[in-house]
Amino acid sequence: MQIEWINLMPELMIFGVAIVVLLGELYLSANAKRILGVVSLLGILAALFSLTSLYGVEATEFMDMFSIDLTATVLKGILLATTALVVLATLRSRMTIGEGEFFSMMLFSVLGTMFMASANDLIMLFIALELTVLPAYILVGSKKTAGSAEAALKYFLLGLVASVILLYGMSLVYGLTGQTNFTAIANALAGQAIEPLLLVGMVMIVVGLGFKVAAVPFHFWAPDVYEGAPVPVASFLAVGPKAGGFAALIHFFPVALAVAAPIWAGLFAILAVLSMLLGNLAALAQTQVRRLLGYSAVAHTGYLLVGLAVADSFGYTALIFYFLVYSLAALGSFLVILATTERGLGENVTDFAGLFKRAPMLAFAMAIFLFSLVGIPPFAGFMGKVYLFGAAVRSDLIWLAVIGVLNSVVSFGYYVTVIRQMYLVNPTTDDAVTVSKPLYLSIVLIMAAVVFLGVYPSAFLSIINL
Amino acid sequence: MISEIIYFSVFVAVGLTVVVLMLGLQKLLQTKRHSDAKLSVYECGNIDVVSDPRIQIKMRYYIFGLLFIIFDVEMIFLFPWAVVFKSLGLVALIEMLVFIMILLLGLLYAWRKGVLKWT
Numbered sequence: 001m002q003i004e005w006i007n008l009m010p011e012l013m014i015f016g017v018a019i020v021v022l023l024g025e026l027y028l029s030a031n032a033k034r035i036l037g038v039v040s041l042l043g044i045l046a047a048l049f050s051l052t053s054l055y056g057v058e059a060t061e062f063m064d065m066f067s068i069d070l071t072a073t074v075l076k077g078i079l080l081a082t083t084a085l086v087v088l089a090t091l092r093s094r095m096t097i098g099e100g101e102f103f104s105m106m107l108f109s110v111l112g113t114m115f116m117a118s119a120n121d122l123i124m125l126f127i128a129l130e131l132t133v134l135p136a137y138i139l140v141g142s143k144k145t146a147g148s149a150e151a152a153l154k155y156f157l158l159g160l161v162a163s164v165i166l167l168y169g170m171s172l173v174y175g176l177t178g179q180t181n182f183t184a185i186a187n188a189l190a191g192q193a194i195e196p197l198l199l200v201g202m203v204m205i206v207v208g209l210g211f212k213v214a215a216v217p218f219h220f221w222a223p224d225v226y227e228g229a230p231v232p233v234a235s236f237l238a239v240g241p242k243a244g245g246f247a248a249l250i251h252f253f254p255v256a257l258a259v260a261a262p263i264w265a266g267l268f269a270i271l272a273v274l275s276m277l278l279g280n281l282a283a284l285a286q287t288q289v290r291r292l293l294g295y296s297a298v299a300h301t302g303y304l305l306v307g308l309a310v311a312d313s314f315g316y317t318a319l320i321f322y323f324l325v326y327s328l329a330a331l332g333s334f335l336v337i338l339a340t341t342e343r344g345l346g347e348n349v350t351d352f353a354g355l356f357k358r359a360p361m362l363a364f365a366m367a368i369f370l371f372s373l374v375g376i377p378p379f380a381g382f383m384g385k386v387y388l389f390g391a392a393v394r395s396d397l398i399w400l401a402v403i404g405v406l407n408s409v410v411s412f413g414y415y416v417t418v419i420r421q422m423y424l425v426n427p428t429t430d431d432a433v434t435v436s437k438p439l440y441l442s443i444v445l446i447m448a449a450v451v452f453l454g455v456y457p458s459a460f461l462s463i464i465n466l
Numbered sequence: 467m468i469s470e471i472i473y474f475s476v477f478v479a480v481g482l483t484v485v486v487l488m489l490g491l492q493k494l495l496q497t498k499r500h501s502d503a504k505l506s507v508y509e510c511g512n513i514d515v516v517s518d519p520r521i522q523i524k525m526r527y528y529i530f531g532l533l534f535i536i537f538d539v540e541m542i543f544l545f546p547w548a549v550v551f552k553s554l555g556l557v558a559l560i561e562m563l564v565f566i567m568i569l570l571l572g573l574l575y576a577w578r579k580g581v582l583k584w585t
Contacts, residue, residue: 019568019571022571022575023571026574026575026578026579027578
């Protein structure tokens with residue numbers, strides 16, 4: 001068994017940087033620790049660069065446990081690029097500067113997500129999942145305030161329950177097939193009648209992974225975590241662990257449980273509808289911006305699950321594209337909140353009053369991100385929804401597409417309250433809100449990407465061969 | 467069959483003799499000097515067994531427990547590794563060293579952060 005280490009280069013780099021940053025945290029002086037963020041950023045960029053050489057490579061490593069294919073490579077690319085933006089944005093943040101633990105935990109979580117994207121085996125999937133979420137629990141609780149601790153505890157306990165249910169489901173699937181490898185499971189199940197026990201196992205896996213991506217009715221933790229976690233962490237959670245959950249979903253179900261495709265597609269359709277409805281309706285009632293974005297994240301999980309309900313390559317491609325679009329816009333809006341909270345602004349919607357006059361660029365960026373989340377052209381969110389609901393219509397799931405579009409209209413209601421506060425309400429003070437340069441750069445880059453992908457989506461779609 | 471019964475009865479006889487010898491000898495040779503400490507109930511972690519049930523246990527105790535668990539669980543991986551070590555060769559040695567290094571990093575982290583200080 002020969003291992004092609006070059007295929008694992010991005011993972012090895014992230015791992016190496018995470019270790020180096022952790023050691024730096026232990027041995028450097030407080031002043032020297034300021035470079036740890038830069039080291040992390042360079043490491044992620046190096047990993048991203050080495051990932052480009054894997055574009056188009058199809059291979060498996062570790063006795064078929066780890067598979068490299070186009071979907072995995074593209075997902076890793078999205079993940080590394082968005083994480084690089086998070087690190088860039090937090091380089092000079094008061095909350096993270098000199099905190100080697102923040103960067104190293106984030107890198108370990110990213111490493112887990114990368115393994116999840118490539119996992120081709122139940123055991124690999126589970127270990128990768130735990131590697132993704134364990135650092136995330138630590139990150140959420142890292143602020144040592146009551147809110148942060150509460151969020152961490154909720155996240156930890158519910159995540160634990162989800163992991164256990166997932167593991168139980170996996171053990172049932174293993175018990176029926178005697179295999180842990182995805183393709184081997186598919187081969188063992190091919191041509192046989194679907195046993196009730198397989199359905200039980202399948203539902204348990206859906207529930208376990210549903211917790212991780214915060215689909216209704218397994219979403220309880222999401223609003224609390226997005227609200228209670230330190231802002232840099234909340235912005236990372238919107239991209240990192242969520243990418244892992246969806247990577248697992250689009251790798252496991254279509255490959256291993258291809259036999260039962262109509263059944264799980266139906267399940268995902270139900271979860272999609274519930275998530276969209278409850279996420280959007282609950283968000284309408286929120287007055288705290290991060291909680292609002294938390295419910296919006298639940299609603300967007302609903303939109304993304306439409307791709308799985310479609311259950312064909314168009315659906316998965318649309319899902320990946322929408323995930324990129326969503327994570328950019330969500331990350332962008334969290335970074336704007338980071339910028340305002342760094343300057344002591346509150347997190348209620350009314351605290352954004354007149355932001356346009358105090359920080360025109362931030363208000364403009366926030367407006368673009370929120371419009372993209374609603375799905376208004378010419379921003380990326382619009383094209384994402386076009387492809388996603390287009391894929392649904394193409395597979396005769398017109399009702400699902402209609403519910404999705406109606407929900408987008410509802411979501412306009414709460415996004416626009418933030419925009420109204422920023423542009424139409426007068427500020428209580430005229431003090432300018434200044435932004436640190438790396439954060440500014442990160443927000444501008446995301447803004448450019450959101451507009452670029454909205455105008456020219458085929459730039460990305462040609463990469464994933466649609 | 468007969469030889470097996472003999473084998474078995476010898477085994478039982480030796481076992482019983484050892485037990486009787488050990489208990490009998492210590493009964494014969496022991497000196498009895500009781501003290502409070504000797505008569506107290508043994509409990510892992512030095513907790514006073516008969517007292518108010520709501521007591522505070524030092525947080526450090528659990529952190530030490532966690533650190534112990536890390537290396538305890540490592541054993542699960544070390545035993546099967548040791549069994550097949552010969553057929554795997556040098557690669558297995560390097561892989562296991564990497565694994566233990568990662569675990570040691572955890573210990574190093576706890577050490578540098580001052581977790582190992584009892585007070």
